[in-house]
Amino acid sequence: MSPRKSVAEALSTRAAILDRSVAIASAEGLEGLTIGRLAGDLGMSKAGVLGHFGSKEALQLAVLARAGEVFRAEVWEPAIPAAPGLARLRVLCEAWISYLEREVFPGGCFFVAAAHEFDGRPGPVRDAVESRFDAWRGRLRKEAGRAVDAGELPERTDPGQLVFDLLGTAMALNHAIQLHRDPRAPELARRTVQARLGRPAAATGQVRRDPPEPATDPAR
Amino acid sequence: MSPRKSVAEALSTRAAILDRSVAIASAEGLEGLTIGRLAGDLGMSKAGVLGHFGSKEALQLAVLARAGEVFRAEVWEPAIPAAPGLARLRVLCEAWISYLEREVFPGGCFFVAAAHEFDGRPGPVRDAVESRFDAWRGRLRKEAGRAVDAGELPERTDPGQLVFDLLGTAMALNHAIQLHRDPRAPELARRTVQARLGRPAAATGQVRRDPPEPATDPAR
DNA sequence: CCTACCGATCGGTAGG
DNA sequence: CCTACCGATCGGTAGG
Numbered sequence: 229m230s231p232r233k234s235v236a237e238a239l240s241t242r243a244a245i246l247d248r249s250v251a252i253a254s255a256e257g258l259e260g261l262t263i264g265r266l267a268g269d270l271g272m273s274k275a276g277v278l279g280h281f282g283s284k285e286a287l288q289l290a291v292l293a294r295a296g297e298v299f300r301a302e303v304w305e306p307a308i309p310a311a312p313g314l315a316r317l318r319v320l321c322e323a324w325i326s327y328l329e330r331e332v333f334p335g336g337c338f339f340v341a342a343a344h345e346f347d348g349r350p351g352p353v354r355d356a357v358e359s360r361f362d363a364w365r366g367r368l369r370k371e372a373g374r375a376v377d378a379g380e381l382p383e384r385t386d387p388g389q390l391v392f393d394l395l396g397t398a399m400a401l402n403h404a405i406q407l408h409r410d411p412r413a414p415e416l417a418r419r420t421v422q423a424r425l426g427r428p429a430a431a432t433g434q435v436r437r438d439p440p441e442p443a444t445d446p447a448r
Numbered sequence: 449m450s451p452r453k454s455v456a457e458a459l460s461t462r463a464a465i466l467d468r469s470v471a472i473a474s475a476e477g478l479e480g481l482t483i484g485r486l487a488g489d490l491g492m493s494k495a496g497v498l499g500h501f502g503s504k505e506a507l508q509l510a511v512l513a514r515a516g517e518v519f520r521a522e523v524w525e526p527a528i529p530a531a532p533g534l535a536r537l538r539v540l541c542e543a544w545i546s547y548l549e550r551e552v553f554p555g556g557c558f559f560v561a562a563a564h565e566f567d568g569r570p571g572p573v574r575d576a577v578e579s580r581f582d583a584w585r586g587r588l589r590k591e592a593g594r595a596v597d598a599g600e601l602p603e604r605t606d607p608g609q610l611v612f613d614l615l616g617t618a619m620a621l622n623h624a625i626q627l628h629r630d631p632r633a634p635e636l637a638r639r640t641v642q643a644r645l646g647r648p649a650a651a652t653g654q655v656r657r658d659p660p661e662p663a664t665d666p667a668r
Numbered sequence: 669c670c671t672a673c674c675g676a677t678c679g680g681t682a683g684g
Numbered sequence: 685c686c687t688a689c690c691g692a693t694c695g696g697t698a699g700g
Contacts, residue, residue, distance in 0.1 A: 240686085255568040259480070263679065275681080277686045284679060335568045340623075344564045347626040348475040348555045358627055373526055392624070392636045398615030399623065402561075403615070406567040416612045461669085483695065495697080496669045504695060 242280045244270065246294045249287065254295075254335035257345050258288045258353065288353050295338040297361055302327045304367065314380035317371040318428050321394060321421045328401050329414040336406040339364075340399060365391055381425075390424060397421060462500045464490065466514045474515075474555035477565050478508045478573065508573050515558040516580055520549045524587065534600035534638065537591040538648050541614060541641045548621050549634040556626040559584075560619060585611055601645075610644060617641060 248269055253261040254271055263284060267274045281287040306323045310316040328337060333343060346354040372387035381390075397420045406411035468489055473481040483504060487494045501507040526543045532537040548557060555561060559580055566574040592607035601610075617640045624633035 238685090257565065262677080264677065273686055274679085275687085278680070283647070336564075341564050343623060343627045344556075344561050361627060373699070389636055389639060390635070391616070391620065392620050393640055395623070396618075396620030397638070398616075399619035400612050400616030403563060403619065404612070407563045407581060413612070416609055420613055420616070421607060458669090482693080484693065493670055494695085498696070499669070530671085 241272075245277055245280055245287075246290060249291045250295055250298070250338070251334065252334040253288075253291055254338055254341070256335075258291065258342055259292070259345060260277055261288070263287075280304075280369075285351070285353060289356055292338075292342065292353070292356050292360070295333070298332060299327070299335055299339070302332055312374050313371060313378045314375035314425060315428065317368065318421075318425050320368065320371065321425065322418075324398055325401060325414055325417050325421070328398065328405060328417075331405070337402045339400070365395070368394060393424065394421070458500075461492075465497055465500055465507075466510060469511045470514055470518070470558070471554065473508075473511055474553040474558055474561070476555075478511065478562055479565060481508070481511070483507075483539060505571070505573060509576055512558075512562065512573070512576050512580070513562060515553070516557075518552060519547070519559070519584075522552055532594050533598045534595035534646065537588065537595055538641075538645050540588065540591065541645065544618055545621060545634055545637050545641070548618065548625060548637075551625070557618070560622055585615070588614060613644065614641070618656045 245266065248266060249261055252266065252269070263274045263277055266272075267277045270277065278284075278287075281290055303320065307316045307319040310319040323403050339357060342353075342357045343361065346357055368391045369387050372381070372390045375381045376383065376385050376387060377385045397417050401417040404410040404416075438441070465486065465576045468486060469481055472486065472489070483494045483497055485496045486492075498504075498507075501510055513593065523540065523543045527536045527539040530539040559577060562573075562577045563581065565578055588611045589607050592601070592605075592610045596603065596605050596607060617637050621633050621637040624630040624636075
């Protein structure tokens with residue numbers, strides 16, 4: 229009954245496998261995602277599942293790509309309408325916090341989990357995780373640099389330092405939600421972002437007049 | 449030849465199992481730590497390894513306890529001689545950064561990795577990980593509160609917010625080292641800590657006169 | 669602390 | 685996309 233499916237059916241099956249895979253891997257990790265469990269959940273045979281990807285590693289890479297599409301839609305795209313520089317950086321950070329707060333991936337940020345799982349295991353999966361982080365850091369850094377160049381952030385602000393700190397805020401938030409289930413954590417994350425980026429003006433897209441103070445070292 | 453060992457020998461075998469387990473689990477995770485591999489590495493039988501703990505879960509809990517001893521010796525203990533409050537908080541943060549920089553656990557912070565691995569899996573291991581984080585956050589918060597009470601940090605400083613931010617800094621550092629192998633990351637982490645805690649006076653234990661500015665929200 | 673074993677599950681393949 | 689199978693490995697137990 230089931231062999232010889234049409235191309236459209238095969239693509240839809242593939243999409244269903246990936247959606248289920250993202251859900252499993254979000255909670256159990258990319259290594260805890262097993263072909264057998266996936267097949268059981270989907271009412272398919274293991275060979276049927278594996279046939280779409282060829283190997284578990286290829287499945288893991290496809291799952292990462294799918295999770296990347298979700299992250300892009302949730303966090304990158306909402307910032308497209310915002311003005312480049314500080315305004316867009318603020319929208320990116322708020323979308324990022326919201327994405328973690330709403331638990332778009334039920335097990336927390338997919339990429340942070342994958343980074344911890346694979347940072348000690350050289351190979352294509354590790355490389356894919358690293359390059360996704362590089363792309364995201366680059367995105368943040370570009371807007372941070374624009375904000376400094378435009379005088380929206382203090383001239384002495386180091387964009388690399390700012391991005392490092394924002395990554396830390398997101399990781400602390402992800403951790404507080406996933407391990408401690410702390411409902412106050414998003415508020416803490418928002419306060420930290422406000423301390424670095426200031427509070428947006430009431431009207432969307434409006435240029436701020438008073439840039440935030442740098443988090444300087446007063447004892448220097 | 450091998451049964452009927454003395455109590456001392458059994459304890460030494462147990463310690464050897466735990467040391468090897470910490471090394472493996474640091475790189476592969478607590479779930480990737482398997483009895484069979486452990487037995488192979490140590491030249492023992494699986495039953496010989498398991499006999500010391502009873503189950504894999506009990507082994508995982510013992511490994512967490514062992515890793516906790518290491519963290520305590522590396523990060524808590526160096527701060528004992530420092531004066532309570534800001535001075536001790538600074539020593540704790542520097543010991544923490546140094547512990548991550550030196551890769552005391554070759555796979556990065558054992559507890560951050562375990563948190564990501566188990567935050568979605570209810571059970572004793574998850575509970576043990578969470579309670580270790582609670583203890584560490586409590587330790588930091590106590591000194592932060594003392595620093596605020598003593599006027600060493602601005603009166604408006606929220607100790608909970610500060611601890612949240614410091615946890616983020618440590619996580620960003622751990623991530624930058626383990627995934628990106630970025631040698632500049634410890635410098636970034638130290639700058640962030642300095643921005644929040646100021647720079648210590650030249651002489652050890654000396655009380656600072658000028659507390660750091662708070663990372664306020666200038667747009668409020 | 670060992671040998672010898674258990675059922676379950678792993679990723680993957682052959683052949684259709 | 686299936687059935688049927690492969691060798692390897694998993695956590696754990698029996699019995700000594």
